[in-house]
Amino acid sequence: TQAPVNVTVTGAAGQIGYALLFRIASGQLLGPDTPVRLRLLEIPQAVKAAEGTALELEDGAFPLLAGTDIFDDAKQAFSGANVALLVGARPRTKGMERGDLLEANGGIFKPQGEAINAGAADDIKVLVVGNPANTNALIAQAHAPDVPADRFTAMTRLDHNRALAQLSKKLGVPVSEIKKLAIWGNHSATQYPDIFHAEVAGKNAAEAVNDEAWLSDTFIPTVAKRGAAIIEARGASSAASAASAAIDHVYTWVNGTPEGDWTSAAVVSDGSYGVPEGLISSFPVTARDGKYEIVQGLEINEFSRTRIDASVQELIEERDAVKKLGLI
Ligand code: NDP
Secondary structure, three states, X not given: OOOOEEEEEEOOOOHHHHHHHHHHHOOOOOOOOXXXXXXXXXXXXXXXXXXXXXXXXXXXOOOOEEEEEEEOOHHHHHOOOOEEEEOOOOOOOOOOOHXXXXXXXXXXXHHHHXXXXXXXXXXXXXXXXXXXXXXXXXXXXHOOOOOOHHHEEEOOHHHHHHHHHHHHHHHOOOHHHEEOOEEEEOOOOOOEEEOOOOEEOOEEHHHHHOOHHHHHHHHHHHHHOHHXXXXXXXXXXXXXXHHHHHHHHHHHHHHOOOOOOOEEEEEEOOOHHHOOOOOEEEEEEEEEOOEEEEOOOOOOOHHHHHXXXXXXXXXXXXXXXXXXXXXX
């Protein structure tokens, strides 16, 4: 039998953590044959709550869960980690400037990058969920010089899934019939969900929709502002859907994308599509042999170009701001 895979989850006592941990323990992160050991990281004042979740995990009697350990120290939590889900982050509070937000998160993601560099397993895969996810991932990556940069990713899979759902409703087809959708840029309101390469039951999705006004005035803002709509309806931010997308992101990374399809993830840019090298930006990606790769050679029309550039510009500004703060 296989040795358990060490999965480190930060912010484990939070909302997303609560939904995520049970999915991991049940085998949905890595597959039904892979045992997992959970390593939970929390800030000291949330350790007790994490311990409560660990009791519930025990009560799940999950056959694949080899154990749960709780830490308030990053070095210990990431020691031997094969997969790291960085969920805990400093949320933006009223009156907080963007610089303050980036600085507060730098204080979290810099030591986590260092801890990953110092003690994670050689095959470590990192997914950053905590916002601002792309730039938090960049900070962590900058402090892990001994880890290949492509092991650091940020989540845009929820945006991808939201786009799939909206397009499915518009065209009255099941999500399973939609292929090759793409999210570009930052996981923020500037993100660009692109349907120009998407296929619906074998036909081009943009042609099937044939309604540019719907694209720019309904589809794009609905996907980009879905988080706010959930808060409005639920009285709390999305959690189970974010956890579900994190599961999808890692599962695909490990198990690959199906032939003839791709997904979306924020990965380190190699300069493709005019996205500056080194930025962690969302692209259409395939996964094979445990690696995400940017889909190459897509034609980008004017409509898409403007929107991709705007989102990438925001990433450049975030990068420059954290550089100025000495965080990268
Ligand atoms: P959540 O579990 O709801 O969210 C965690 C992070 O995920 C936030 O940064 C949130 O960003 C982000 N996120 C990304 N995508 C989404 C999405 N689609 N919907 C909602 N959130 C999304 O936060 P909680 O406050 O419930 O829990 C956070 C936990 O993290 C706390 O228990 C806290 O103690 C812990 N923490 C741990 C740290 C550590 O381990 N070192 C450091 C800091 C905090 P946004 O705020 O923009 O919604």
